[in-house]
Amino acid sequence: MLAVLGIAEAFTINGARLLLGVTTTIFLLAYGAGLVLVARGLSRASTWSRGPAVFTQLIQLLLAYSFWGGSTSAVSVVLAVTAAAVLIAIFQKASMDALKDDPGNDHPVL
Template sequence: MLLGLAEVATLASTRLAMGLTTAAFFAVYGVGLLLCAWQLARRESWARSPVVLAQLIQLGLAWSFRGDGTTWVAILLAVAGVVVIAGVLHPASLEALADRPAGDERV
């Protein structure tokens, strides 16, 4: 969502259509991830897949930033992506997001 706002802030009349569509894409993408994070906090298991996909995309993006003067960006993106994937796929998270957590003896 912040990338969408940053894109709007740097709009130029020579590339107005591209800037607006890019800003709209990043805004929708950010709002979608916020919705997924909110649903994960509410223990909705469907939100796990979009979050993992977004982090895999982020790892690919991190790979593209390696080298030159942007290696630090690559490291930050990669660490954040790996931490989120590890957290979402941790056994305790999987148990919390299960349709019927262990210990729930209701039939």
Template sequence: MPPPLVVAASLVAVEAFVLAALGVLELASIRSTRLTMGATTAAFFLAAAAALAWCAWSLWNVRRWARGPVVMTQLIQLGLAWNLWAGSTKPVSAGLALVALVVIAGLVHPASTQVLEEDARLEP
């Protein structure tokens, strides 16, 4: 597996871990006054974490289908970074944008594209 794809898959795994941590923190902060909002938010974070973890694992195993959902996630993350670019959230915004751009670059790198396209030729 080429290094750019290793980096991309690793960063996606880290993103999945962070989303899972946010989901657990949301579960821990649920109060009776906001039970529905807290439960659905936690469920969303945990489901997104599971989906990203599956995509990261699939990229590690050179599965071409995982590239599309990961790129879409990174584009959403870039939009979130854009919206957070103000005041005290600038460092978070910069971090989100940097990770998203590195993941996208790793996925579209020629070496990554080559091995992912080889996977497509091997599919029955």
């Protein structure tokens, strides 16, 4: 979705806001590509992917808060519910077991 927003931003760039448009496009495309890598890591149960996934959902919760009020309240609710569902899924015991650093060692080393 962010890559789509990045492409849409690229088509709205004009001379008055050239630098802002270009940097926003690059940011959205890079962020979208990063999320694809995180999703791939989660699907392969890579331990590194848990942190970025949680961080992204916390950003989405803040974004949902910023949309609250007026005609964008529905967007806010969708963003918040989606982020909460993903966070709940990531912190489920099965997910935590699959994404822990050493799947073969159930006891912490002291």
